[in-house]
Amino acid sequence: MIVGELEVSQNDDVLGTMGAGKVFGELAILYNCKRTATVKAVSDAEIWAIDRSVFQVIMMKTGMQRQKEHIQFLKSIPLLKNLSSEYLMKLADSLDVDFFPEKEYIIREGTKGDTFYIISNGKVRVSQFVSGFTEPQEVRSLTTGDYFGEKALLSEDVRTANVIADVGGCECLVIDRMVFNELLGQIQEIQNKDYGDEERGASRLSLEKKQIGTVQVDPVPTPSTFNRLPIMKPADHASAASSCESLQDKNEYAHILMSDLEGIATLGMGGFGRVELVQNINDKKTYALKCLKKSHIVETRQQDHVYSEKNIMMACKSPFISKLYKTYKDNRYVYMLIEACLGGELWTILRDRSSFDDFTSKFYTGCVVEAFSYLHGKGIIYRDLKPENLLLDTRGYCKLVDFGFAKKIGFGRKTWTFCGTPEYVAPEIILNKGHDVSADYWSLGILIYELLTGYPPFSGSDPMKTYTIILKGIDMVEFPRRITKTAGILIKRLCRDNPSERIGYQKNGIDDIRKHKWFQGFDWEGLKMQRVVPPIIPKLNGCTDTSNFDQFPKDRDIPSEELSGWDADF
Numbered sequence: 001m002i003v004g005e006l007e008v009s010q011n012d013d014v015l016g017t018m019g020a021g022k023v024f025g026e027l028a029i030l031y032n033c034k035r036t037a038t039v040k041a042v043s044d045a046e047i048w049a050i051d052r053s054v055f056q057v058i059m060m061k062t063g064m065q066r067q068k069e070h071i072q073f074l075k076s077i078p079l080l081k082n083l084s085s086e087y088l089m090k091l092a093d094s095l096d097v098d099f100f101p102e103k104e105y106i107i108r109e110g111t112k113g114d115t116f117y118i119i120s121n122g123k124v125r126v127s128q129f130v131s132g133f134t135e136p137q138e139v140r141s142l143t144t145g146d147y148f149g150e151k152a153l154l155s156e157d158v159r160t161a162n163v164i165a166d167v168g169g170c171e172c173l174v175i176d177r178m179v180f181n182e183l184l185g186q187i188q189e190i191q192n193k194d195y196g197d198e199e200r201g202a203s204r205l206s207l208e209k210k211q212i213g214t215v216q217v218d219p220v221p222t223p224s225t226f227n228r229l230p231i232m233k234p235a236d237h238a239s240a241a242s243s244c245e246s247l248q249d250k251n252e253y254a255h256i257l258m259s260d261l262e263g264i265a266t267l268g269m270g271g272f273g274r275v276e277l278v279q280n281i282n283d284k285k286t287y288a289l290k291c292l293k294k295s296h297i298v299e300t301r302q303q304d305h306v307y308s309e310k311n312i313m314m315a316c317k318s319p320f321i322s323k324l325y326k327t328y329k330d331n332r333y334v335y336m337l338i339e340a341c342l343g344g345e346l347w348t349i350l351r352d353r354s355s356f357d358d359f360t361s362k363f364y365t366g367c368v369v370e371a372f373s374y375l376h377g378k379g380i381i382y383r384d385l386k387p388e389n390l391l392l393d394t395r396g397y398c399k400l401v402d403f404g405f406a407k408k409i410g411f412g413r414k415t416w417t418f419c420g421t422p423e424y425v426a427p428e429i430i431l432n433k434g435h436d437v438s439a440d441y442w443s444l445g446i447l448i449y450e451l452l453t454g455y456p457p458f459s460g461s462d463p464m465k466t467y468t469i470i471l472k473g474i475d476m477v478e479f480p481r482r483i484t485k486t487a488g489i490l491i492k493r494l495c496r497d498n499p500s501e502r503i504g505y506q507k508n509g510i511d512d513i514r515k516h517k518w519f520q521g522f523d524w525e526g527l528k529m530q531r532v533v534p535p536i537i538p539k540l541n542g543c544t545d546t547s548n549f550d551q552f553p554k555d556r557d558i559p560s561e562e563l564s565g566w567d568a569d570f
């Protein structure tokens with residue numbers, strides 16, 4: 001605001017007034033949600049305004065620019081010259097930048113250490129206690145591009161020298177223990193570094209290790225928030241379905257005409273259109289037909305998402321992902337002929353049972369891990385994990401459905417579209433920092449929590465409250481006793497605020513999740529080969545039985561024709 005006076009109110013209660021120089025309106029833009037308060041001019045006022053798209057572009061560009069600069073700088077450091085660009089990107093993503101004024105101790109000898117530093121600008125002086133002297137003796141000075149702080153992380157745990165900011169202060173890139181171990185710990189130069197401490201007679205002070213205080217966690221209220229809607233999505237509640245047979249080759253379906261399909265029942269519906277169970281009149285096989293209203297797609301500008309959904313699903317061949325066999329179109333709809341999964345939504349089963357036991361949760365999580373392993377291996381992120389998007393097939397295996405938010409981003413790249421379902425959205429998506437497959441690992445942590453308890457860990461009465469709770473972090477969440485210690489550890493490792501620290505996103509990839517203690521003894525091979533007996537076997541009476549789905553009324557609404565031609569290649 002430039003000139004004038006503004007009044008801020010909520011539900012007719014005046015919260016305060018603002019004058020020149022104040023900034024407002026950022027919350028709804030940051031969090032992609034409705035305005036949280038009313039702002040009214042109480043005098044003539046002049047204001048500068050930025051709309052959401054410009055704000056997001058600025059956020060995206062500054063984020064990309066910062067990352068580019070960090071990568072460029074990291075590339076110029078001889079120590080890191082052999083690091084792959086994937087590692088450099090992860091490093092650039094995980095580091096913090098800190099400034100230390102002149103004479104400040106960055107590191108104090110004898111204290112516990114958990115961070116590694118690279119000097120990005122300025123100088124430091126390094127000193128050490130040496131036998132025969134009462135004061136620490138200066139041993140060297142370091143400048144831009146030099147690093148320090150590795151010894152406590154490699155073996156000692158305790159700092160072996162003092163590092164003090166020199167004249168003019170010093171700016172450092174700060175890397176924590178976990179990222180250091182993951183990305184830098186194996187570098188030979190670091191492993192073999194010998195500072196000549198022994199020859200010098202260094203006598204490291206053995207200060208008492210500081211006790212790490214226990215963090216007091218405020219229990220977060222966790223209301224049951226079902227009926228969760230995704231953000232910026234063509235379909236609010238798209239579900240697919242199944243056939244009685246295991247259908248493998250999509251070319252087999254090329255000959256199926258729309259006129260061969262007879263409607264049996266509705267499996268799901270929303271603003272986007274509906275999903276119908278249909279039967280081929282010739283061979284009696286059943287499918288899910290997802291019918292998307294073209295006018296709705298155009299109104300919500302989801303054309304690219306719909307194409308992406310088609311292309312990704314068509315390219316996927318995994319038993320843990322529902323198959324897309326064929327697409328059709330007419331003047332009002334585009335259609336996707338999808339494998340039916342008549343066991344119903346995992347969400348419905350979870351709702352009916354309140355929560356799952358450890359093995360049941362492991363089994364469904366395992367199916368998702370296999371689906372993610374397949375998608376991520378192809379450079380595809382899914383971005384909408386939740387029990388509503390997991391359907392059970394006739395045998396009780398679950399499959400990922402609804403690829404409206406999936407995107408092929410390749411490797412070492414990020415994307416910026418704000419999407420997902422509030423309770424499952426990762427902090428970097430909320431903060432518009434750019435995200436990649438690591439956002440799927442975050443959502444996997446949320447899923448495990450929800451399967452084990454029946455409710456998600458972060459949940460508010462509206463999306464913005466949910467986002468605010470998410471940004472407080474997983475350590476603020478109460479873990480009920482039904483979440484075992486090892487399950488809790490895995491959830492916390494998946495829901496790290498820093499995407500690079502999430503399990504699944506490190507050098508061994510998703511295998512780290514498969515090998516996690518919570519999965520000890522789990523038959524991954526059996527799951528992959530679908531030999532494991534599923535924990536819940538759906539009751540089904542033939543391939544037209546829709547009793548595992550809610551009932552929906554007949555669709556009387558005929559959408560308007562949409563003839564712009566955007567779907568020419570659909």
Ligand code: 6J7
Nearest residue numbers: 113126139148149150151152159160161195
């Ligand atoms: Br730089 C530097 N020079 C020395 C040295 O001569 N002896 C020791 N022990 N450490 C030196 N350092 C760095 C090294 O990276 O200072 C850091 C203090 O914390 C040390 O790692 P640290 O022991 O974690």
